[in-house]
Amino acid sequence: MTSERNTDIEIRLLIEAIYLKYSYDFRDYSGASIKRRILHAVRQFDCRTVSALQERVLHDPGMFLELLQYLTIPVSEMFRDPGHFLALRNEVVPLLRTWPSLKLWIAGCSTGEEVYSMAILLREEGLLERTILYATDINPHSLERAKQGIYSMQSMREYEENYRKAGGRRDFSEYYTAAYGNAIMDSSLRDNVTFADHSLATDSVFSETQLVSCRNVLIYFNKDLQDRALGLFHESLCHRGFLVLGSKESVDFSAYSEGFEPLVRPERIYRKT
């Protein structure tokens, strides 16, 4: 069908225009999902076509920032997949203790839920004080929200259940102050967190780390970009460092299937070989 084919061409051109103008590289994202998100943005911005959206984005950087909110998927929760965090606590933390100081990288941290979950876990295990956490994302709005650490009380009540199942040792409410229907995270949790703009598609490794957590990010990439990201993680990780992925992600069919070995396979916890 002609209009469908036009749409596909327009989407390619829009992604190319974004790359040329703003250096954000969505060219190797999985096609089906990015297409849905672009078409959703076209409707929300009341554009007649993808080309019309492209014109606005190209001539108005503010418009690009708005579109970026559609192109990235800020779906996150604290202690998401509690079994994963329980396994981190039981299987990985004892090994992390053997390093005198730690650097962790939360890649694609979105609005910060994973960062605070990790910081809480590390504090309860007595490791937070000797850890530097790098939390990176391509979306400046998400990073800003991650820094603020303010979440709705409604979602916190759901996270509380996750926290308990993940082996949480305290009262979850000790980690935040409730105000006006929101929860403000204890700011000392992010004393050792560095939030930074970093793209797995275009940037390179910035530090050696003992653990990289990148959950539900790789699914949005095609195989080439997945391999690029895994390559960055492999390069960043120290000897026998840890890589943790989302519940439907794995290194198995990647170019790095030999570069990592499963430590807790069902929870997607790997170790550099």
Added chain:
Amino acid sequence: MNGVRAIVIGASAGGVTALFSVLGALPADFAIPVLCLLHLPDDRHSQLAEVLQRRLRRPVREAFDKARIEPGLIYVAGPGYHLSVERDLSFSLSQEAPVHFSRPAIDFLFESAADAYGPGLLGVLLTGANEDGARGLLRIRQSGGRTVVQDPRDAQVALMPEAALALHDPDHILSLGGIGQLLATLEPSAC
């Protein structure tokens, strides 16, 4: 008539029984890949693939991210993630917001498969208490594919097939038995 390169099946309430009935009618050497999406509770350790495999005595796999779609296999969507088909005929997963309260959503699978397979796709929408799948099925038709809707009188819950019929006239409106027969006699595409 074009050969069929892939079949997508969507179902919700009453869908397990309906899937057994339709898939049970396929011959052992059925070569066309079948991609099934059944609305499930958001529990990441779903046993649907194992259960189907045991009952049907043929390979059934959960559709994994970036896995290539192989002929002769039945795939089921896992819970908690949207499932799409990419242009290179591999799967991809995503976590966009639920559609019609559902993740995975039938609309997303059908629309992306329509993009990937065009006229080589056959879409089947079965029983369900939800409007998911109606738009996706229309899209399959618009891309030149064939569409099948379970006869609402035959469906355990008629809402899903009725929603599809409200959007377009499918190529076939059939009972579960009729759908099984139709699929069993399909010729796979030469390419």
